[in-house]
Each structure stands twice: as structure tokens, then as C-alpha cells.
Amino acid sequence: MDTSHEKFRQRYLESLTQTINPAVIDYLIISHTEPDHSGLVRDVLALAPQATVVGSKVAIQFLEDMVHQPFPRQIVKNGDRLDLGNGHELEFVIAPNLHWPDTIFTYDTKTQVLYTCDAFGMHYCNEQIFDQDLALIEADFRYYYDCLMGPNARSVLAALKRMEQLESIATIATGHGPLLRHNVQELTNRYHQWSQAQAKAETTVAVFYISDYGFGDRLSQAIAHGVMKTGVAVEMMDLKSADPHEVKELVSLAAGLVIGTPPTNEVAIQTAISTILATAKAKQSVGVFESGGVDSESVYPLVNKFRDLGLTPAFPPIIIKETPTAATYQLCEEAGTDLGQWLSRDRSIKQMKAFDTELEKAVARLSSGLYILTAERDDLTGAMVASWVSQTSFKPLGITVAVAKDRAMESLLHVGDRFVLNILEEGKSQALIKHFLKRFAPGSDRFAGVKTYSVNNAPVLAEALAYLECQVVSRMECSDHWIVYSTIQSGRVSKTEGLTAVHHRKIGNHY
Ligand SMILES: Cc1cc2nc3c(=O)[nH]c(=O)nc-3n(C[C@H](O)[C@H](O)[C@H](O)COP(=O)(O)O)c2cc1C
Structure with missing residues (x-):
């Protein structure tokens, strides 16, 4: 079942040959052709040339380009079965x-194990093979869904429907993270619930990318994730395998378009791009990124064509020549958020206007302090103005911060992340507030021109009255915000007599 990434060639092939004599392998089932699962197909086939490769029609097509030599194959469709003997009959979804x-x-009718490769996975690993401790894994399970599955919510719903046709699922053997055995129903229900919420979104962005070129898949996922943070749905489509009718249909229903292009003249890709251009309409918004290109100019003709058609550019073209870093993905995510916010601006204004005035005034009487959250992780930095901050526990000392789902800084406030709460001083907060409320371009340095110093690698604002160094313990989803609960690791006051800046409001539907 699948292989591994080519970077694990030695370890994988050693393990494989210690476990089984490759000469007796009858079938190699390919769940999909992403490099971390299929990077060693060629190597396995060299050891087991008799093995029949089983996969979807598209997978076999992609494999031909990866293996570059004839191999026995069996294309499977939904519901097809393959009898391995000893009661192990496989059913494909x-x-x-x-x-x-x-x-x-792939579903094994004897063991009732469903092998789902990426779906239901998480980027989490400890000694436990199974999911007995739900509290330990649920944040990662959600985050993985948001990054990888949410952008295809309609496809998730379609797959869940097909899964209902299977007899009974005892175990979900995902290719990433713990295997699901104790919470199969609960966790599949969550996929259902999250995907339904996505599918109901009024606005959709179409993200066209090329799955097997450069870093196109991960870059497009980062953009998609940024869009989805704003409550706008995303549909992703691979330009290489897309059917022109599907491309046309998706462009017609989308309010925004994102196109990831490698500099290639491959006919299938050029045809798909021509279809997008022929179907795009002036009222749509568009963003373009290019990865893996040596000649960065090739992205501009496409940008100009969209401009000539009257589409609004959502973010400046993103051109990636080097191996992307965490900062590159952050830039992509922020660009996606800008696109989503642009497309949902009418909805946001309507929501603000819909407030009852008396209620508005009453809610506004909730007052608070004024703070700047700052964080640094690897080559990423982030900062935001916050007022919805409250002490929440004594032992250990803890605080909560309400962070809007579409804040750029949200991605630096996951469980385990560290940040600094800078407490601003009465009468001295305005310059800092003004600076951090600026509209920052995707990926820009929010600390430029601001005095900071470092405490345990976390940026503290030199002008703050006090700071608290915090670590995120848990997050609670509250409609349009995440309530982020964090424990306080250390803190200091710069001036004992100083008072905290207080924030009074006139209306309650604004910070
Ligand atoms: C006085 C004030 C208080 C704010 N408090 C919060 C807050 O508690 N939580 C939050 O998510 N956003 C809050 N905001 C909004 C943002 O921090 C701000 O608009 C943000 O810097 C821009 O979004 P971005 O960082 O995602 O680009 C506040 C804004 C103001 C003006």
C-alpha cells in the first residue's frame, strides 16, 4: 500500500525487504501520486517487476510520467473489488x-480497515499508534483539515457519502499521524460538519494549480488556507488533469480566481489556462503565483491578460524562485486572506450595519486595555493590536485573547506557540497602535521602524509598559473568533507607576 518519499529511499527499502521478499508482491496499491507516497514506486517496481500497480485512471497516467517504463497496471473505479484471498477482499472508493x-x-472487507492516505490525517506523532487520546490530537486534526481538506470541501462530502456505502469501518488507516480506531465516528462527523459549513459559503474562490510542479501544491494550499480564514470557500483544481468543462464550470461559479503557473508550455496546461481566460469575467478578482521558474517574466503576460479583461488584482503577483520557507507560505496565506477579505467586504459592512443601536451602545460599555501581541517562529514574525484580552486563571497564571479567524497573526497562535502580550501605557499607546493598524502588504515586516528587544527569542516592544511571555495551551472556536487560552511563562513591568492604556468604545460591533 503506497511507497514513501525518495528522501527515505534507503530506510524504506531496507524495511520493505526485511519484511517481505519483493518477488512475492502481487499488487502495489497507489492511493495517489504525491511524492511522499509515490516517490519510490519506480524503486519498488525495480525489485518487484511482477507486481500489478493498482490506482485510479489519473494516478496511472501520472505514474507513467514518473516511472518512465512499462509496468503491469489495473485501473480501478469506485466500488471495484480485488480479491486477495483469505477473506481479504479490497473495495476501492x-x-x-x-x-x-x-x-x-482502499477498504479491506475482512479487517474493516479503510486506508485513506492523506484524508483524516494530522501532522502529529507520538508513541501512540492509535487515537485513544482525542484531546491530544484534535487541534492537529482540525488544523490538517483546514490546510489540506477544507479547500475541497465538496469533494470531502462526496467521499464521505461513498464511505457510507462500505459495510462498517473499524479503523481508518491514514498515512499521516495516529490511526483512528477509538473515535472513527466522531472524527468522520467532524469532517462532515466542517465541510458542510464550507459548502454553504456564499462566495467561492477557484484555486488552479499544478500538483506535481515545483512547490505548486503547498503554495496553493497556503493561499487557499488564507482565503478560507475569511469564511470564503475554496475549490482547488489541478490544471494538468482538469477537464475543460470542469474548468469552465468552476470559473463561472467563482467570485475570485487564483492561478499558479509554472513556466511550461505543456499543452494540457495551456489549454486549461486558455479556458480560464475565455470564461473569466470583469467582476471577478484574480491573483497569480509562479513557482519553480527561472524566468520570472512569464507570469506577467498572464497578469496583463486578466487586467485587459477587467478583473481586479487581489494581490501583487507572487514569484517564487528559491525553495519556499515558512515566510513564503506566510506570504501566500496573507495574500489569500487579502483576496477573501476583498470578496467578503460587502458582507462585513452589512453585518456591521445590521446591529441594533441600543444594543450596540450597551455592548460598547464593555471596556478593556490595549495591547500588542507579538510573535516570532523560525523566519516568521507577526504582530497585532488586541483589546479582547482577559486574565483567565491563577494557577497557572493564564490569559485568553479573542483573535478574529482572519487575522494574519492567527497562524502564529496555535497550541504550543509562544507569543508576547505587550501591555501599552496610558497616554503613550497611540503611535504604536497607529503603526500596527496599518494595512500591511502580504508578507511584509510589521516591525520595521519599531524598537524591540528579544526575550527567549520573542520580540518585546521597547515602548511597552509591561510584557507577558505566553504559551498557547488551547483554542476554543467562538463564531468569528478563536479564544486562545495561554499560560504566562514570565513577565516584567518597565515602570511601576505606569497605568495601562484603556480602551472605551462608542459602538459594540467594532473593537
Ligand atoms: C482598538 C482595537 C482593538 C482591537 N482588538 C482586537 C482583538 O482583540 N482581536 C482581534 O482579532 N483583532 C483586534 N483588532 C483588530 C486588529 O488587530 C487589526 O485590525 C489588525 O491589525 C489588522 O488585521 P491583520 O493583522 O490580520 O492584517 C483591534 C483593533 C483595534 C483598532
Whole structure:
């Protein structure tokens, strides 16, 4: 079932050959052709040339380009079965876009194990093989869904429907993180609930990318994640395997378009781009990114064509020549958020206006202090103005901060992340507030021109009255905000007689 990434060649092949004589392998099932699962197909076939490769039609097509030599194959469709003997009859579930265009799940009728490759996974690992401790894994389970599955919510719902046809699922053997055995129902229900919420969104952005070129898949996922933070749905489509009718349909229903182009003249890709251009309409918003190109100019003709058609550019073209870093993905996420915020601006204004005036005034009487949250992780930095901050526990000392779901800084406030709460001083807060409320371009340095010093690698504002160094313990989803609960690791006051800046409001539907 699948192989591994080529960077694990030695370890993987050693393990494989210690476990089984490759000459007796009958079938190699390919869940999808992403490099971390299929990077060693060629190597396995060199050891087991008799093995029949089983996969979806698209997977076999992609594999031909990866293996470059004939191999025995069997294309499977939804519901097809393969009898391995000893009661192990495999049933295949077609699950395109979860999260690769060619994905299939495999169900073993004897063990009732459903092999789902990426779906239901998480980027989490400890000694436990199974999911007995739900509290330990649920934050990662959600985050993984948001990054990889949410952008294809309609496809998730379609796959869940097909899964209902299977007899009974005892275990979900995902390819990433613990295997699900104790919470199968609960966790599949969550996928259902989150995907339904996505599918109900009024606005959709279409993200076209090329799955197997450069870093196109991860860059497009980061943009998609940024869009989804604003409550706008995303549909992703691989330009290489997309059917022109599907491209046309998706462009027609989308309010915004994102196109990731490698500098290639491949016919299938050029045809898909021509279809996008022929279907795009002036009222749409568009963003373009290019990865893996040596000649960065090739992205501009496309940008100009969209401009000539009257589409609004959502963010400046993103051109990535080097291997992307965490900061590159942050830039992409912020660009996606800018696009989503632009598309949902009418909804936001309507929501603000819909407030009852008496209620508005009453809610505004809730007052607070004024703070700047700052954080640094690897080559990432973030900062935001916050007022919805409250002490929440004595032992250990803890605070909560309400962070809007579409804040750029939200991605630096996950469980385990560290940040600094800078407490501003009465009469001295305005310059800092003004600076951090500026509209920052995606990926820009929010600390430029601001005096900071470092405490345990966290940026503290030199002008703050006091600071608290915090670590995120948990997050609670509250409609349009995340309530982030954090314990306080250390803190200092710069001036004992100083008072905290207080924030009074006139209306309650604004900070
Ligand atoms: C006085 C004031 C208080 C704010 N408090 C919060 C807050 O508690 N939580 C939050 O998510 N945003 C809060 N904001 C909004 C943002 O911090 C601000 O608009 C943000 O810097 C821009 O969004 P971005 O960082 O995602 O680009 C506040 C804004 C103001 C003006």
C-alpha cells in the first residue's frame, strides 16, 4: 500500500525487504501520486517487476510520467473489488481531490480497515499508534483539515457519502499521524460538519494549480488556507488533469480566481489556462503565483491578460524562485486572506450595519486595555493590536485573547506557540497602535521602524509598559473568533507607576 518519499529511499527499502521478499508482491496499491507516497514506486517496481500497480485512471497516467517504463497496471473505479484471498477482499472508493486529483481509498472487507492516505490525517506523532487520546490530537486534526481538506470541501462530502456505502469501518488507516480506531465516528462527523459549513459559503474562490510542479501544491494550499480564514470557500483544481468543462464550470461559479503557473508550455496546461481566460469575467478578482521558474517574466503576460479583461488584482503577483520557507507560505496565506477579505467586504459592512443601536451602545460599555501581541517562529514574525484580552486563571497564571479567524497573526497562535502580550501605557499607546493598524502588504515586516528587544527569542516592544511571555495551551472556536487560552511563562513591568492604556468604545460591533 503506497511507497514513501525518495528522501527515505534507503530506510524504506531496507524495511520493505526485511519484511517481505519483493518477488512475492502481487499488487502495489497507489492511493495517489504525491511524492511522499509515490516517490519510490519506480524503486519498488525495480525489485518487484511482477507486481500489478493498482490506482485510479489519473494516478496511472501520472505514474507513467514518473516511472518512465512499462509496468503491469489495473485501473480501478469506485466500488471495484480485488480479491486477495483469505477473506481479504479490497473495495476501492474514488476520492478525487482529497487532497490530490487522483486519490482513492482502499477498504479491506475482512479487517474493516479503510486506508485513506492523506484524508483524516494530522501532522502529529507520538508513541501512540492509535487515537485513544482525542484531546491530544484534535487541534492537529482540525488544523490538517483546514490546510489540506477544507479547500475541497465538496469533494470531502462526496467521499464521505461513498464511505457510507462500505459495510462498517473499524479503523481508518491514514498515512499521516495516529490511526483512528477509538473515535472513527466522531472524527468522520467532524469532517462532515466542517465541510458542510464550507459548502454553504456564499462566495467561492477557484484555486488552479499544478500538483506535481515545483512547490505548486503547498503554495496553493497556503493561499487557499488564507482565503478560507475569511469564511470564503475554496475549490482547488489541478490544471494538468482538469477537464475543460470542469474548468469552465468552476470559473463561472467563482467570485475570485487564483492561478499558479509554472513556466511550461505543456499543452494540457495551456489549454486549461486558455479556458480560464475565455470564461473569466470583469467582476471577478484574480491573483497569480509562479513557482519553480527561472524566468520570472512569464507570469506577467498572464497578469496583463486578466487586467485587459477587467478583473481586479487581489494581490501583487507572487514569484517564487528559491525553495519556499515558512515566510513564503506566510506570504501566500496573507495574500489569500487579502483576496477573501476583498470578496467578503460587502458582507462585513452589512453585518456591521445590521446591529441594533441600543444594543450596540450597551455592548460598547464593555471596556478593556490595549495591547500588542507579538510573535516570532523560525523566519516568521507577526504582530497585532488586541483589546479582547482577559486574565483567565491563577494557577497557572493564564490569559485568553479573542483573535478574529482572519487575522494574519492567527497562524502564529496555535497550541504550543509562544507569543508576547505587550501591555501599552496610558497616554503613550497611540503611535504604536497607529503603526500596527496599518494595512500591511502580504508578507511584509510589521516591525520595521519599531524598537524591540528579544526575550527567549520573542520580540518585546521597547515602548511597552509591561510584557507577558505566553504559551498557547488551547483554542476554543467562538463564531468569528478563536479564544486562545495561554499560560504566562514570565513577565516584567518597565515602570511601576505606569497605568495601562484603556480602551472605551462608542459602538459594540467594532473593537
Ligand atoms: C482598538 C482595537 C482593538 C482591537 N482588538 C482586537 C482583538 O482583540 N482581536 C482581534 O482579532 N483583532 C483586534 N483588532 C483588530 C486588529 O488587530 C487589526 O485590525 C489588525 O491589525 C489588522 O488585521 P491583520 O493583522 O490580520 O492584517 C483591534 C483593533 C483595534 C483598532
